[in-house]
Amino acid sequence: MIRQRKDKVSAFVLASPLLLFLSALVVWPIYLGIKTSLSRDLLSEFEITPAGLDNFKAILSTPDFWSALRFTILFAVVATLLEGLLGFLLALVFDRKFPGKRTLFSMVLVPIMIAPSLMAVMYRLILNENIGIIPGFLQKFGWDISIFDQKYVFFTLVCLDAIQYTSFAFLLVYAALQNIPQEIYESAAIDGARYRQVIARITIPILRPALAIIAMLRLIDSFRTFDTIYILTGGGPGTSTQTIGIYIYKTAFITGDFGMASAASVTLVLLLAPLMPWIIKQFRLDVK
Amino acid sequence: MRLRKLFTAAIAASALVAGMAIAPAYAATEVKMILWPGPEGEAMQKVVDAYNAGQGKKDGVVVKQVLLSRDNTFAKEAALMKAKSSEYDIYFTASYLVGQHAPYLSEIKGVNDKIYLKASIDGLKVNKKQMALPLDTSLHFMYYRTDLVSSLSSAANTAKYKQISKTVLGKELSPNTDPETWSWDDALATAAFFTQKYNPDSPTKYGYALPAKNLLYNTMIWNDVLWGLGGNWYKNGQPNLNTASGKAAIDIYRTIYTKELTSPESSQWEYAETNAALTSGNAMMALQWNAAYSELSKTGATSGKVGIAAPPGKGQRTHVHALAVGLNKYSKKQAAAQKWMKHLATVGAMKNYAAAGGVPSMPEILTTMVSTNASFANIITYAGKYGYSESAGAREFDIYAKLAEVLSPAWVGQKTADEVASAADAALKSLRK
Amino acid sequence: MKKQWWATFTAGTFALIFMLPLFGAIYTSLRTDNAIASGPFVWEFDQGFTHYRNAMGAAGYDFESFFKNSIMISTGTVILTTLISLPAAYSIVRLGFGGAWLLRIALGLRILPAVFFIIPFYKLFTNLAIVDSVRGLVLANTFVNLTLALLIFSSAIKDLPYEIEEAAHVDGAGVFRILRSIVFPLMGPGLAAVGVLTFIFSWSDYLFAVVLSSSEATPVTVGAANFVTSYGVRWGDISAAVTLSVLPPLIFATLAQKYLVKGLSSGAIKG
Numbered sequence: 001m002i003r004q005r006k007d008k009v010s011a012f013v014l015a016s017p018l019l020l021f022l023s024a025l026v027v028w029p030i031y032l033g034i035k036t037s038l039s040r041d042l043l044s045e046f047e048i049t050p051a052g053l054d055n056f057k058a059i060l061s062t063p064d065f066w067s068a069l070r071f072t073i074l075f076a077v078v079a080t081l082l083e084g085l086l087g088f089l090l091a092l093v094f095d096r097k098f099p100g101k102r103t104l105f106s107m108v109l110v111p112i113m114i115a116p117s118l119m120a121v122m123y124r125l126i127l128n129e130n131i132g133i134i135p136g137f138l139q140k141f142g143w144d145i146s147i148f149d150q151k152y153v154f155f156t157l158v159c160l161d162a163i164q165y166t167s168f169a170f171l172l173v174y175a176a177l178q179n180i181p182q183e184i185y186e187s188a189a190i191d192g193a194r195y196r197q198v199i200a201r202i203t204i205p206i207l208r209p210a211l212a213i214i215a216m217l218r219l220i221d222s223f224r225t226f227d228t229i230y231i232l233t234g235g236g237p238g239t240s241t242q243t244i245g246i247y248i249y250k251t252a253f254i255t256g257d258f259g260m261a262s263a264a265s266v267t268l269v270l271l272l273a274p275l276m277p278w279i280i281k282q283f284r285l286d287v288k
Numbered sequence: 289m290r291l292r293k294l295f296t297a298a299i300a301a302s303a304l305v306a307g308m309a310i311a312p313a314y315a316a317t318e319v320k321m322i323l324w325p326g327p328e329g330e331a332m333q334k335v336v337d338a339y340n341a342g343q344g345k346k347d348g349v350v351v352k353q354v355l356l357s358r359d360n361t362f363a364k365e366a367a368l369m370k371a372k373s374s375e376y377d378i379y380f381t382a383s384y385l386v387g388q389h390a391p392y393l394s395e396i397k398g399v400n401d402k403i404y405l406k407a408s409i410d411g412l413k414v415n416k417k418q419m420a421l422p423l424d425t426s427l428h429f430m431y432y433r434t435d436l437v438s439s440l441s442s443a444a445n446t447a448k449y450k451q452i453s454k455t456v457l458g459k460e461l462s463p464n465t466d467p468e469t470w471s472w473d474d475a476l477a478t479a480a481f482f483t484q485k486y487n488p489d490s491p492t493k494y495g496y497a498l499p500a501k502n503l504l505y506n507t508m509i510w511n512d513v514l515w516g517l518g519g520n521w522y523k524n525g526q527p528n529l530n531t532a533s534g535k536a537a538i539d540i541y542r543t544i545y546t547k548e549l550t551s552p553e554s555s556q557w558e559y560a561e562t563n564a565a566l567t568s569g570n571a572m573m574a575l576q577w578n579a580a581y582s583e584l585s586k587t588g589a590t591s592g593k594v595g596i597a598a599p600p601g602k603g604q605r606t607h608v609h610a611l612a613v614g615l616n617k618y619s620k621k622q623a624a625a626q627k628w629m630k631h632l633a634t635v636g637a638m639k640n641y642a643a644a645g646g647v648p649s650m651p652e653i654l655t656t657m658v659s660t661n662a663s664f665a666n667i668i669t670y671a672g673k674y675g676y677s678e679s680a681g682a683r684e685f686d687i688y689a690k691l692a693e694v695l696s697p698a699w700v701g702q703k704t705a706d707e708v709a710s711a712a713d714a715a716l717k718s719l720r721k
Numbered sequence: 722m723k724k725q726w727w728a729t730f731t732a733g734t735f736a737l738i739f740m741l742p743l744f745g746a747i748y749t750s751l752r753t754d755n756a757i758a759s760g761p762f763v764w765e766f767d768q769g770f771t772h773y774r775n776a777m778g779a780a781g782y783d784f785e786s787f788f789k790n791s792i793m794i795s796t797g798t799v800i801l802t803t804l805i806s807l808p809a810a811y812s813i814v815r816l817g818f819g820g821a822w823l824l825r826i827a828l829g830l831r832i833l834p835a836v837f838f839i840i841p842f843y844k845l846f847t848n849l850a851i852v853d854s855v856r857g858l859v860l861a862n863t864f865v866n867l868t869l870a871l872l873i874f875s876s877a878i879k880d881l882p883y884e885i886e887e888a889a890h891v892d893g894a895g896v897f898r899i900l901r902s903i904v905f906p907l908m909g910p911g912l913a914a915v916g917v918l919t920f921i922f923s924w925s926d927y928l929f930a931v932v933l934s935s936s937e938a939t940p941v942t943v944g945a946a947n948f949v950t951s952y953g954v955r956w957g958d959i960s961a962a963v964t965l966s967v968l969p970p971l972i973f974a975t976l977a978q979k980y981l982v983k984g985l986s987s988g989a990i991k992g
Contacts (some may be wrong), residue, residue, distance in 0.1 A: 002926050007816055009898035010812075011812045011818035014812035015812040015823070016810045017804060017805040017808065017809065018871075019866075021805050022826070025860060025864055026830065026864065029841030032839075033833075033837045036840070041386055043369065043370060044387070044388045044391070085736075093728050094732060098725040098726070098728035099726065100729050101729075104729070106971060106974060107739070108732065108736045108739055109974055110739060111739050111740075111742070112921055112929065113921055113924070113925070113967050113970040113971055114742065114924070114967060115925035115927055115945075116925060116927070117942055118946075118966070121954070122963060124560075125743040125956055125960070126741065126742065128561060128564055129561075129570075130564045130565050130567075130568035130570050130760070131564045131567075131758060131759075131761055132745075133748065133761045134741070136761030147553075148552075148555060163741070163742070164510055166735075167739065167891075175914065210876075211914040217323075220828070220831055224832075227927070233502065233695075234503020236501060236555070236693065236697075237696040237700050237702060238502060238693060239693060240697070241341075244834075249363075252686065252836050253366050254686060255686045255689070255835075256366060256388055256686065258370060261836055262837055262869055265833055265836065266837075268832065269832050269833055273829070324950070325782075325949075326947075326950060327951075327952050352936075355782075356931070356935070357946035359949060363932075364932050367839055367840050367932050371840055375853075375935070376935070419766065426951075560954045563758070567758035567759060568760050569760075579951060579953075583758070586755075587759070588760075
């Protein structure tokens with residue numbers, strides 16, 4: 001009994017830096033943010049007046065919000081699936097000794113080392129039809145396609161996102177792979193199992209919780225996609241490539257309506273909240 | 289002995305008191321000013337340095353300039369203003385934002401309007417009060433390849449020109465080799481002539497470089513088309529885009545894109561991409577910002593071959609805006625900042641600005657600098673003759689952005705002018721302040 | 722065993738594609754402005770390395786200071802994030818503290834767009850007088866990376882075989898002792914993993930840096946953005962800045978590579 005109480009105290013002490021940080025740095029900003037979402041707060045107006053749920057009602061009835069959300073969900077799901085798959089395959093490739101592994105490992109990680117804001121500028125350059133190397137190469141091979149054409153733009157944006165973030169998924173899957181004891185592979189080999197079977201029957205099941213977490217993390221992050229799309233298309237033409245992140249940014253800094261922007265942010269969290277219990281479950285915290 | 293000690297003490301004491309009295313006069317107040325990076329910030333640094341070493345010493349003011357990235361300067365200032373920050377004393381603003389910023393700025397008194405370009409100084413007044421001082425003036429030119437336009441006068445080209453204009457525009461036109469007198473028909477026909485789709489012998493792949501990205505700065509350029517055709521955002525206080533002139537303006541852009549006088553990629557082009565199209569030799573004309581002249585006249589295919597004309601049309605037809613600096617209402621150093629602003633509002637100070645590469649909104653200075661940059665002559669003429677701005681109040685910035693969003697699908701042919709014009713009017717109505 | 726060249730080839734292809742933006746940056750940074758504006762394959766070598774010189778100190782862009790700030794901010798964030806998350810993760814996983822509740826909050830924080838926090842943070846930091854300071858940006862970046870750190874540490878701790886800790890418990894060791902002498906040494910890899918990812922992500926932060934810094938604490942990401950001007954994008958200069966800015970995280974990651982992998986999985990089971 002005493003041990004249990006002492007444990008509870010220690011638990012609290014260990015978690016106290018986190019709690020301190022959260023209460024000092026997070027509680028007040030969240031309070032302020034929610035207060036803003038319940039106010040009429042525009043840059044062009046000097047006074048901030050309480051507005052109840054007006055902002056929320058406005059957001060829910062704004063078609064732009066929903067179309068941005070729809071686009072973002074589609075984009076996030078497709079991008080996450082692609083990056084998860086590529087990351088998984090790449091991790092499998094790396095999960096062995098081969099010439100040049102160390103160098104290639106670092107090289108593969110390069111995209112996440114470039115700040116997204118700078119990556120967007122680089123994309124803008126290398127994809128430029130007149131002075132960029134990518135269209136330059138494509139034209140040399142006779143492919144005069146317009147990569148930002150309405151038909152292809154979604155595919156283009158997903159590919160750019162994949163180039164930027166597959167490394168992240170790759171890293172996490174690769175690490176999870178290292179956790180599988182060598183003995184399992186060895187006994188499978190003795191039993192005559194072929195590589196494909198090993199992957200399907202052993203690797204993937206063991207990896208399932210990790211893969212779920214990685215997918216969820218990447219999904220959440222891709223909801224915040226902003227820089228690349230904003231710099232390349234501005235969310236356009238019109239609002240055809242506008243993500244929810246761009247919508248919120250524009251509402252805050254161009255329209256100058258901070259009340260609406262905060263309300264949109266809160267709405268986003270509330271809409272995505274139902275996903276969270278499922279993620280937490282992956283941790284199986286009840287099982288020590 | 290005691291007397292001498294007393295005497296020494298007295299002198300020391302009075303010296304101390306005197307020193308303390310004089311000291312505040314030497315303790316300089318620091319004034320912090322936000323500016324854009326690039327030529328404007330670099331040029332302003334020279335003005336700041338000169339002031340700090342000279343007049344600033346007399347005023348007891350030291351100015352410190354802080355550069356913020358162009359794309360996010362205004363976003364950051366929005367956050368600062370909302371938070372009623374006193375971190376900076378002078379904000380960077382512009383004619384198209386001064387309406388939104390006005391509640392957070394102090395009026396600048398005692399400015400001599402006459403030394404400035406009229407369009408620039410007036411564009412920074414809100415309710416007749418001067419809320420910011422102009423720095424660089426920006427307007428639009430129709431840039432074109434001089435060698436190509438002059439080649440139109442040959443007999444063979446004239447014949448081809450007539451035939452192409454008939455095909456693409458439905459009317460037969462003769463070449464007009466003086467872009468200063470162009471109508472939009474002339475511009476489109478010339479663009480068509482230099483598009484390889486219609487003229488395989490054209491040295492450029494496309495005739496036109498169209499900035500059709502969903503970006504508020506592109507709306508400013510499109511406005512030139514609107515005004516050149518006699519249109520306007522509002523007429524008698526009512527939105528005026530769902531009209532013949534508004535739709536005609538939308539259709540000009542739509543024609544350029546759908547008839548492939550410009551690259552299909554131009555749906556996400558803005559300033560930098562337009563320049564790239566011209567300097568790479570893949571386009572030969574564009575309605576573009578005056579600042580592009582320095583890059584165009586010295587690089588690539590346009591080097592030494594770029595001409596300047598007013599935007600086509602009649603009447604007032606180029607957007608004009610001024611970049612500016614305004615005084616933060618919440619600054620704790622109003623007096624010091626006012627002194628600096630007073631210095632900035634003189635020709636002498638801005639001469640340093642121009643010498644360092646800036647383009648001050650002062651006719652006196654611009655005329656003397658024409659030899660360094662030929663486009664300065666055009667700035668003075670055009671700003672006076674053709675310059676115009678909508679001055680639509682506090683939500684002006686927002687209107688540009690909203691129009692870009694609503695109109696860009698029509699610009700690139702995804703929708704028709706009819707389909708977007710009423711949405712445009714709705715936006716103009718709701719954002720009118 | 723036969724060398725698996727097919728793996729080299731496949732991994733190499735991926736690496737090539739992923740490094741395209743950086744190759745583009747390096748290529749551009751070595752050309753003259755005239756060449757860059759004329760076309761993708763026009764090659765005119767910039768003999769004076771002007772772009773790199775500009776990126777390192779032209780016209781008042783104090784890149785030395787930017788780099789110093791970035792390094793201090795990233796390193797500080799790594800330290801603070803670890804100090805906060807590791808004990809908390811242990812508390813959550815082994816001692817059942819808060820549990821799902823705390824993780825739910827962490828995840829919720831990650832969903833909220835940064836814009837939501839910009840003004841509140843600015844006001845808060847102004848009140849605490851830490852605006853435009855490295856300290857302030859460390860706090861802001863720690864906030865951003867907490868969730869990831871908590872998740873990685875929690876996962877790593879869960880993977881440790883409980884038997885070792887249980888044995889120590891039975892022997893009478895207190896929680897702190899166990900954490901210090903048993904868990905922490907085994908967390909070497911986990912620490913490296915959180916370290917590298919946190920370093921990389923705080924190195925890349927832009928939005929918080931723009932709003933919360935002005936002249937003293939400006940990091941490289943904001944500094945490089947200065948090359949996007951209203952007279953044109955200085956492609957050459959910004960390419961040079963990007964190339965230079967990749968070096969510290971690259972070095973960091975290469976050195977930590979060995980630990981990085983074992984880290985996220987904490988292979989204590991492997992023989």
